[in-house]
Amino acid sequence: MRILTLAGRRLAASIPTLFLILIGVFLLLQFAPGDTVDAMMAQMGGGDAATARELRKFYGLDLSIPMQLANYLWRLVRLDLGFSSIYGKPVATVIMERLPPTILLMTASLSFAFFFGLVFGVIAARAVNKWPDTLISTLGLIFYATPSFWFGLMAIVVFSIYLQWLPAGGLEDIGQVQTGVWRMIDIARHLILPTLTLGLIFLAIYLRIMRASMLEVLNLDYVRTARAKGLDETRVVTGHVLRNALLPMVTLIGLQAGTMLGGSVVVESVFSLPGLGRLAYESVIQRDLNTLLGIVFVSALLVITVNFVVDLLYARLDPRISAEG
């Protein structure tokens, strides 16, 4: 219960942050050339000034900026994100449609990066300064420096164009309607390359942190005790070292949540996945500022949620955290 109160307190503390972000971005968007009505008029193929005035009045765009901001925040409290003139739907609906692929992609990439980062980190730490360590650390450095969109494109060239093993883009095969398990397998096949592309840089970060954290924990006294009482090296690592060495990795998930969401903008564009990141890109291109502001809200919310979960996980891994006030 203590854990929940503690994490809950941190969650409550992030509400002012959320408002700060929204007010900041709202004011920022006031500087944008052209508003929603301009975009709509352009879509309609032009119109006269009277119609524009009518529309501005309808959307409350004729009010002063503080009034508009107050209106916007009041609507947000009721979870109303406004209306997207480009998609002809409420922004909340548009975002909800685009959220699942992004969450799927992020979960898959995170699991991939976390698992392999852990495994490679442990291997490198156990063979420190020998060839497996050098190899893994070098690969980590190269992965870290690889631009994700470029890796994605090269993966498409190799696996989709030359070998023709995997689809080059999209979330599922639209040529044939599939149901149940087959649909799941199809989606999974479409997500392999995007997952690798998005996860690569995080794999590099995780393995580096895991290696450093393993090396640190391996030198602690209790590990020496464990060895002294006759445990073999594998038991020492799995039973004693791993749990403590995992703590920095878990912290990193929370710190990297935002970066990962930002990375998905690029990866979704490369693989034409209909996700939140691609929506963000499209709304910039189409000047759909209402949707853009909605995305800012949802992505901040997503980052806060991830951090809440990380807090819970953290307390679970290290009981001392929940014991301290």
Add this chain to the structure above:
Amino acid sequence: MDAVKRYFRSPAAVIGLVLLLAVIAMALAAGFLYPRDPLALAGRPLVWPFTNPRFPLGTDNSGRDIAAQVFYGARISLLIGGVATAIAITIGTLLGAFAGYYGGWVDNILMRITEAFQTLPNFVLLLVLVAVFGSTLTTVTIAIGVVSWPAPARLTRAEFLSLRNREFVQAGRTLGMKDLQLILGEILPNALPPVIVYAGVVMAVAILLESALAFLRLSDPNVASWGNLIGLGRDVLRVQWYVSAIPGIAILVTVLAVSLVGQGLNDALNPRLKQR
């Protein structure tokens, strides 16, 4: 001088330095080797690399020399990376210094703002900034700087927290020095080394951010940037994949060089940390 010796003892750091110098040399030699506009038509479109001695790296979709664009791209990447990093470090150290020195409500407000910037994914904020202010070289550079300052700010704040009550600061205070003198003249020089080392990470990320933005065609289209070229090459990826592949390697090498040098400096300046 010990630090220099330590730096050159690490092979990774030396390789990084050599690569970085090579990229800088490319940027400097661009105007000399390719006096013509790199974005001007040079020959037939889509010449494969190594087939025509006039175009060692081939030409892109519209017949522009890829080698020339790669050389000029080094300028753009280093320029944007360098200036954006300088902006991020300046904002970060100033805010971090004030937050750490004054504490209390100043710290509270500044850290709230930092937190807000960290909660919003920086690429999303970058998209918002580009949507609002447009995508010229100047706005893109400033925008990248503006989204990258929170980490240096936190680092500076932590340094200031540990330094602000040391004897030398108290001595300065007793001598009647003003807060601003203490912050800028006394504490900042001591707090700066870890921040400068961290600049390597900021610069690597800044270069990656710019190339991603350019790839999405949201950066300045009127300069020869590696990201722009990769974005163009995407249209002919099916057969002429080299148009995208070549500039990507240039980005990889540059980011690798910057992070290796940063890591090398870190190990050379904080030798105790390296033992781990």
